[in-house]
Amino acid sequence: MSCFSCFATSKKIINGVHPTTSPEEVNDTGNRNIKARNFTYRELASCTRNFHPNCLLGEGGFGRVYKGFLEPSSQNIAVKQLDRTGFQGNKEFLVEVLMLSLLDHPNLVDLIGYCSDGQQRLLVYEFMSNGSLDNHLFDLDPEDSHMNWKTRMKIGVGAAKGMEYLHNTANPPVIYRDMKSSNILLDEDYNPKLSDFGLAKLGPLGGDVHVSTRVMGTYGYCAPEYIKTGHLTAKSDVYSFGIFLLELITGRRAIDTSKLKKDQILVDWVQPMLKDKRRYKELLDPVLQEDDHPKTNELNQGIAIAALCVSEEPMVRPIMTEVVRALSSISIDL
Known part of the structure; x- marks a missing residue:
């Protein structure tokens, strides 16, 4: 036991x-x-x-x-x-x-x-020598080094494995409830670790399908059904992971009030491009140099995973085991 x-x-x-x-x-x-x-x-x-x-x-x-x-x-x-x-x-x-x-x-x-x-x-x-992920993604000075695509996918896979452990191995399962870039800490080799478990909840047991709780978390990352009903499930975490993955790919914050009003919410800004594979390249973080751009199939797969995770309908979202498998296949190719 x-x-x-x-x-x-x-x-x-x-x-x-x-x-x-x-x-x-x-x-x-x-x-x-x-x-x-x-x-x-x-x-x-x-x-x-x-x-x-x-x-x-x-x-x-x-x-x-x-x-x-x-x-x-x-x-x-x-x-x-x-x-x-x-x-x-x-x-x-x-x-x-x-x-x-x-x-x-x-x-x-x-x-x-x-x-x-x-x-x-x-x-x-x-002590995690490279601090939190958000410090390496956002508000960087021009002379600052930028994370390459390979490092971003490495971080994505590691964070997904942490979430998979919480959902599938921990007994009872744990719903993290606060997945975001600022809660991902990086060691000297940019291996990611989930931190800040103050909002975590033990998942449903027996015949229960959700935990009813007061809505808490960070605006921009919370799943829409959780906001509406207070019903928390593992798929709520999957939605938050999708937002986090979009941050890794685009280099944009989940919520950025410095943008035009129509572009401030990341999940809304990406929607038109998610519906048209020909526009996927528009989602790539512009700080990435051309020689560091992912192959078309790598970018397509990364965005497709994120798009499934942020689906409005929870049943459409994958489980974290599927996310780990799909992201790992990208990393293997790098």
């Missing part, structure tokens, strides 16, 4: 974790497989030179991420200090601790530990 299947009853703990529950209480729920280390705030302050600005890797609505150095293992780490007034509250913090402690795959970020010290909430991850 896997450590995740022995936590099958954790639907009431993970999906319905009480907002006031502490990580220490979670560790006392009877599950002995949680591998994340419980750090003190003082330990993490020491690792990050008291959260020195020179150690700051990035920040967003969730808080700030700092680079740290863990003694005595001499390991580089990333420390996410959650903003207590921001979106990611205690529930999301606990869900992430539980999820990443119980899941294990090369394309999921490793959670080393956490800190719940007073009002402080921090998460400690393995």
Whole structure:
């Protein structure tokens, strides 16, 4: 029995974790497989030179991420200090601790530990030297290096494998619910890892076909039926993956308010071109040099996969195993 299947009853703990529950209480729920280390705030302050600005890797609505150095293992780490007034509250913090402690795959970020010290909430991850994917796709200066087609497809395959693991191998299955470029972290070789599991949900069990939940996620990536009904399925994740794949191919954000109003929403902008294979080349990121353009069949297959994933009708969308197989065939040809 896997450590995740022995936590099958954790639907009431993970999906319905009480907002006031502490990580220490979670560790006392009877599950002995949680591998994340419980750090003190003082330990993490020491690792990050008291959260020195020179150690700051990035920040967003969730808080700030700092680079740290863990003694005595001499390991580089990333420390996410959650903003207590921001979106990611205690529930999301606990869900992430539980999820990443119980899941294990090369394309999921490793959670080393956490800190719940007073009002402080921090998460400690393995350090990913190339940061998040969005920093390599969007708002680049002309002198910045651009990811080539081969690297983009490598990232697409790896991210798809991470999602396939969540949907098909984890028991019970997990719906990620927050697939987007900023949540894909890259190591020194541009191998991708899914991160930020605060919104993840355990998938339906038995005869259930969906999980009913409050609509959460990032605008531009959420599946239309999930927005309308609150019914969450694995196919909701597939839609989000399709948007992510379109970002990889086009170099455009899911939502870009700097564009003309009619072109701001990526999935709407691509629709006319998705319906005409002769226009597929118009979707290719213009920063790609001509000698780095994919072969016609590679581009056609990549766009066809993305188009199926973002289908309005969930039943038309492929499952992630099919997405992995199709994207892998492109990578093999490169």
